[in-house]
Structures are given as C-alpha cells and as structure tokens.
Amino acid sequence: MTGILLKNWPYKIFAVLIAFTIWSHVQNVRNPVTDVPAKVPVKYTHLHKGYVANVIPEEILVTLQGPKLQVDEMNIKKDIMATVDLANLDVGTHRVPIKIVIPEERRDGVAALFDSKDVAVTIESVSSRTIGIEVKMKSPPPIGWTLSDPTIQPSRAIVSGRSSLVDRVARLAVTTDATPLKPSIDDYVHIKALDARGREIDGVRVAPDGARVALKLVEAPAGKSVFVSPTVTGQPQFPYQVTKVSVTPNSVTIKGRPESLVNTSTLSTDEVDVTGATGNVVRRTTLRVPPGLDIDGPRTVKVTVKIESLQNR
Numbered sequence: 290m291t292g293i294l295l296k297n298w299p300y301k302i303f304a305v306l307i308a309f310t311i312w313s314h315v316q317n318v319r320n321p322v323t324d325v326p327a328k329v330p331v332k333y334t335h336l337h338k339g340y341v342a343n344v345i346p347e348e349i350l351v352t353l354q355g356p357k358l359q360v361d362e363m364n365i366k367k368d369i370m371a372t373v374d375l376a377n378l379d380v381g382t383h384r385v386p387i388k389i390v391i392p393e394e395r396r397d398g399v400a401a402l403f404d405s406k407d408v409a410v411t412i413e414s415v416s417s418r419t420i421g422i423e424v425k426m427k428s429p430p431p432i433g434w435t436l437s438d439p440t441i442q443p444s445r446a447i448v449s450g451r452s453s454l455v456d457r458v459a460r461l462a463v464t465t466d467a468t469p470l471k472p473s474i475d476d477y478v479h480i481k482a483l484d485a486r487g488r489e490i491d492g493v494r495v496a497p498d499g500a501r502v503a504l505k506l507v508e509a510p511a512g513k514s515v516f517v518s519p520t521v522t523g524q525p526q527f528p529y530q531v532t533k534v535s536v537t538p539n540s541v542t543i544k545g546r547p548e549s550l551v552n553t554s555t556l557s558t559d560e561v562d563v564t565g566a567t568g569n570v571v572r573r574t575t576l577r578v579p580p581g582l583d584i585d586g587p588r589t590v591k592v593t594v595k596i597e598s599l600q601n602r
Contacts (some may be wrong), residue, residue: 315463417449
C-alpha cells in the first residue's frame with residue numbers, strides 16, 4: 290500500500306500544487322483582495338471628570354484591506370473605531386497614539402491601514418460663569434419712536450464649557466426687532482454668547498439657551514422750546530396804569546407730533562384781570578395748550594403785572 294502511495298510521488302505533489310494554485314486563483318477571482326478607504330472619527334477614552342478634550346484631526350483616513358466579501362460586509366464608520374487613551378494626561382496639549390479596533394468577529398483576513406499614527410489632543414478644565422442678559426436691536430428705532438424698557442425672563446444665564454472659551458465671553462445677548470408695523474414684541478429668543486467685539490462664540494453652553502423678551506415700540510413726541518405770552522385784561526383804577534408785565538418761567542418746552550409743533554411758537558395764559566387795581570397784581574395761571582400738544586413740566590406759570598400811579602411819574 291505504501292509503495293502504491295509513493296509510486297510517482299513527484300507527479301502527485303506537483304498535481305496537488307497545481308490543484309491548490311487553481312483553487313487559489315478561483316478564490317481570488319470570486320473573492321479578490323480589495324482596499325476600501327473611509328474617514329473614521331477619532332474618539333477619546335478615560336478623560337477625567339471636569340475636563341474637556343479637543344482632538345486634531347477629528348477624523349483620520351482608514352483603509353480596510355482584505356477579501357472583498359468580508360470587507361463589503363463591514364460598515365467602516367460603525368464597525369471600525371479609532372480611539373486615543375487619555376488616562377493619566379493632565380491639562381495641556383499632547384501627542385497621543387491612535388488605536389484602531391476591529392470587531393473580533395470581523396478580523397479574519399481583514400487589516401486596517403491608517404494615515405496617522407497619532408493625533409494632537411488639547412485637554413482643558415471646564416468652567417462656568419453667570420452673566421446678565423441684554424437686548425440687542427437689529428436696527429435702531431425709526432425717527433419719532435422709542436423703545437420701552439425691555440422685560441427679560443430669566444435676566445441671567447450660566448455659560449459653561451472650555452475655560453479658554455468661557456473666559457472670552459463678554460456678554461450674553463438676545464437679538465430682536467420692533468417696527469411700527471409690529472410695535473409689540475413678546476417672544477422666546479435664543480441667547481447668544483458674545484465676545485468683546487460682539488462676535489458669537491461657538492463651543493460654549495448657555496443654560497437656559499433662550500429667554501422670553503417683551504418690549505414695545507412707542508411714539509416718541511418731538512419737543513421744542515416756546516415763549517410764554519401772558520394775557521392781561523381790564524384797566525387799573527384811574528390814575529393807575531400797567532407799566533410792566535413779566536412771567537416766570539418765560540419759556541416752556543412743548544412736545545407732540547412734528548406736524549403739530551410747526552405752527553406753534555408761543556403759548557398764551559389764561560386771562561389775568563387787573564380791572565380796578567391800584568397795586569401790583571401777581572397771579573399763578575394756567576397755560577393754554579393747543580390740542581395734540583403737551584408740556585414737559587408744570588402747566589402753570591406766575592404772571593406779575595406792575596401797576597403805578599400816573600401822579601408819581
């Protein structure tokens with residue numbers, strides 16, 4: 290039996306090699322070796338509580354190499370993990386080696402090649418600040434209008450995140466706009482963290498992230514200063530006569546719509562009657578204000594009428 294097996298053994302070995310070569314060729318045709326590249330995010334592990342990490346680059350190019358059927362069955366972004374271990378690392382920037390992890394059930398014949406052996410990782414502490422919220426208008430009120438004092442709820446919010454970013458926050462602001470067509474605002478508005486130059490800072494967390502803002506656009510009357518013209522009626526008892534009339538104050542500020550102010554240059558007073566007077570007359574009297582106008586201040590003035598005898602002159 291042994292003799293039969295050994296008979297022509299060189300030919301038998303050659304035949305086996307030929308058969309294996311043919312089988313390998315068929316397998317390679319049916320399931321060839323292939324390369325599939327993809328971007329994979331780099332994730333970190335074992336970061337100490339109270340710290341944040343920034344990884345650069347955030348993703349690396351990974352090429353899976355292996356039999357086409359096995360590689361095609363894999364979802365590279367889900368099945369392949371690129372990780373960096375941050376255990377025992379303190380605040381600062383570090384070069385950390387990358388570890389590529391392939392699920393055990395998919396490792397047979399599959400290799401992962403990647404273009405970066407390590408990444409730069411910056412570790413920072415986390416901080417927070419409580420800052421008041423202010424209202425920013427997209428545009429100033431139109432001429433003749435002004436804004437009421439806004440109501441903001443809540444009036445303050447907490448900014449948290451990387452210390453370097455939190456330190457850059459100069460103020461918190463909500464942006465809104467009111468126009469004569471929409472004079473009342475009562476909205477829930479997103480809160481933005483701004484630096485000293487008014488630019489929004491990304492990467493920080495604001496809690497709460499919005500505030501309720503209520504304000505109104507109201508008509509702002511124009512104003513101008515006008516003289517007071519006292520109205521004196523009657524005649525003193527003979528031989529007395531009026532020698533001088535004065536008023537305090539001699540001018541007041543009126544306000545109202547611009548078109549109502551145009552033709553008003555003086556305000557008269559109620560009548561001060563000096564009939565039969567033999568001495569000076571002093572009266573506090575009311576100003577006569579045209580419809581549509583108002584006075585910025587008291588509506589009364591003091592009128593002094595100086596009366597002298599002709600015989601003393």
